[in-house]
Amino acid sequence: MVSLSDYLILSSVIFCIGLVGIFVNRTNIITLLMCVELILAAVNTNFIAFSHFLGNEAGQIFVFFILTVAAAEVAIGLAILTLLFRVRGSIDVDVTNSLKG
Amino acid sequence: MNNMYTFDTSTLWAALPEIFLLSAIVVVLLLDLFLTKPFKQATYYLTQISLFITGVMAFNLIDQPQTIIFSGSFILDNMASVFKVFMIGSTMVAMVYTRHYLIQHALFRGEYFVLVLLSVLGMMVMVSGYSLLTLYLGLEILSLSLYTLIAIARERAGAVEAALKYFVLGAIASGLLLYGMSMIYGISGSINITDIANFAANADLASRETLILNFGLVFLVIGIAFKLGAVPFHMWVPDVYQGAPTSVTLFLSTVPKVAAVAMLVRILVDGLGAMHAYWADLFMVLAVLSIALGSVVALMQTNIKRLLAYSTISHVGFIMLGFVTGVISGYGAAVFYVFVYILMSLAAFGIVILLNKKGFEADQISDFKGLSKHSPWFALMMLVVMLSMAGVPPFIGFYAKFFILQQVISAGFVTLAVVAVVFAVISAYYYLQIIKSMYFEESDKDITIVAPMDMQLVLSINAVLILVVGIFPDFWIKLSLSLF
Numbered sequence: 001m002v003s004l005s006d007y008l009i010l011s012s013v014i015f016c017i018g019l020v021g022i023f024v025n026r027t028n029i030i031t032l033l034m035c036v037e038l039i040l041a042a043v044n045t046n047f048i049a050f051s052h053f054l055g056n057e058a059g060q061i062f063v064f065f066i067l068t069v070a071a072a073e074v075a076i077g078l079a080i081l082t083l084l085f086r087v088r089g090s091i092d093v094d095v096t097n098s099l100k101g
Numbered sequence: 102m103n104n105m106y107t108f109d110t111s112t113l114w115a116a117l118p119e120i121f122l123l124s125a126i127v128v129v130l131l132l133d134l135f136l137t138k139p140f141k142q143a144t145y146y147l148t149q150i151s152l153f154i155t156g157v158m159a160f161n162l163i164d165q166p167q168t169i170i171f172s173g174s175f176i177l178d179n180m181a182s183v184f185k186v187f188m189i190g191s192t193m194v195a196m197v198y199t200r201h202y203l204i205q206h207a208l209f210r211g212e213y214f215v216l217v218l219l220s221v222l223g224m225m226v227m228v229s230g231y232s233l234l235t236l237y238l239g240l241e242i243l244s245l246s247l248y249t250l251i252a253i254a255r256e257r258a259g260a261v262e263a264a265l266k267y268f269v270l271g272a273i274a275s276g277l278l279l280y281g282m283s284m285i286y287g288i289s290g291s292i293n294i295t296d297i298a299n300f301a302a303n304a305d306l307a308s309r310e311t312l313i314l315n316f317g318l319v320f321l322v323i324g325i326a327f328k329l330g331a332v333p334f335h336m337w338v339p340d341v342y343q344g345a346p347t348s349v350t351l352f353l354s355t356v357p358k359v360a361a362v363a364m365l366v367r368i369l370v371d372g373l374g375a376m377h378a379y380w381a382d383l384f385m386v387l388a389v390l391s392i393a394l395g396s397v398v399a400l401m402q403t404n405i406k407r408l409l410a411y412s413t414i415s416h417v418g419f420i421m422l423g424f425v426t427g428v429i430s431g432y433g434a435a436v437f438y439v440f441v442y443i444l445m446s447l448a449a450f451g452i453v454i455l456l457n458k459k460g461f462e463a464d465q466i467s468d469f470k471g472l473s474k475h476s477p478w479f480a481l482m483m484l485v486v487m488l489s490m491a492g493v494p495p496f497i498g499f500y501a502k503f504f505i506l507q508q509v510i511s512a513g514f515v516t517l518a519v520v521a522v523v524f525a526v527i528s529a530y531y532y533l534q535i536i537k538s539m540y541f542e543e544s545d546k547d548i549t550i551v552a553p554m555d556m557q558l559v560l561s562i563n564a565v566l567i568l569v570v571g572i573f574p575d576f577w578i579k580l581s582l583s584l585f
Contacts, residue, residue, distance in 0.1 A: 015280060018276070019273075022269075022273060029269075032269050036269070036273065036276060039273070039276035039277075039280070040276055040279070042280065043276065043280050043283050046280070046283035046284070046287065047286065049287075050286055050287035054287070058234075058286070058291065058292045059283075059292075061234070062233070062234050062237075062282075062292060065237070065238060066237075066279065069237075069245075072245060073241070073275075076245055076248050076249060077248075077268055077269075077272070079252075080248065080265050080268055081265070083252055083255050083264075084262065084265055087255075087257075087258040088261075
């Protein structure tokens, strides 16, 4: 029997991989998008695990919405990325430094 | 449990402004497709009319008894209605300022207006959201529209880069916020704010079982701080403000702040008010860091949009100070500060836009040189705005800071108030620098103002209000206090 804490540990590991990935990644912006997806996957795991063990459907409904929003978010992210490639000719993180910060 | 998800159409009136706005967005979007070039202006007027009608609807719902509909996920109360009216009003003003800029810089497209309307819809859902799900959805409608709005100047490398930065950091913030929400849901067993509040009020906060509540709370605070742009989660603010087209910066720096504060109130005050002692500590650190960094780093800026970004960060610090106090009058002072901040920020960016011309972005402080010779009236307006932002009486910015500090001191945080005042004085330097270059330096460029009369008129009213409301602040203060 897989217990609730196993799910929570799994989701926190995924969450940390996503978060660390964003901060150590210095090469490609697509990797950043993948890391964001990992964070959302961790959130979804959390919601479903809680929902199952609480016997409450609200968490699973929440996950449907997160999935939908995540799809829209990636669509916009990739669109912006295409624009960046058009004006810069590269999608490396390093080229996005004309604004200091 | 079964009748929890019933759907009662007789309660739909409480969401009337949102429903109307959504229909209006669809109409504007479709109509814009069929408009030929000479009639493109119609989209702008249609947008203003839609906003106006939505505003009237929201205004009529003020003073209705508190109503919670859609199975506890949508609330109508005075705070929601007043915030909505205020947001719609500021959006309309922002649109008046924007139109001229859009025409001059070839950004006048139908999508621009649809995206603005969509983000207003998202913000209205946010201020009325009473479950974690509605709050999240409202936030995402807002954020997704804003990412696109920034990237609308698609030939400008700076704008695209700003959009990308905002997108990545916004997505991280949403992720953190959601992670916190999942924790709160897991421990309280509900996503409704009412149930969460009941749970938090009865929970033994010191026990090990509720540790996860604290854990979730930290993530929620980080997510909210990201959206507000508080230090140390402020990295996106200066870059996005600088990179985005000025018209978008104007919108971005004003109205969404109201929605972010509303979300803060819903989650932290309404929902987790019982845990105030826990989140107030976090807020104190964020507020002091924001005020300090916002005031000091702004000293080194030469770009006016970046400077105003850092000034926003320090204003956000003051707003957060109001929430540290944990008393209703403190929250009221914070909401009053938000109103004042929006009024000042609209006028400040309005004047920056005013100086724009075809092919010329007036975004350097040096572009303000000698403004008093060319346009004494608008130089005076800018003077009013800058003095108000610096917190000089009798302008409204002084009262806003004064009430926050008064509440902070009466809540017993004297050191905090002293630190805030010291940095407010430091920040006065850069506001005065702009005044100096307007009045005491000679212009090396030709600055003639080509903006249309309607914009000049609204901008003048906006700036005069800063003075008038500063002299008679009673109404706004009473209004802000009545919201809690």
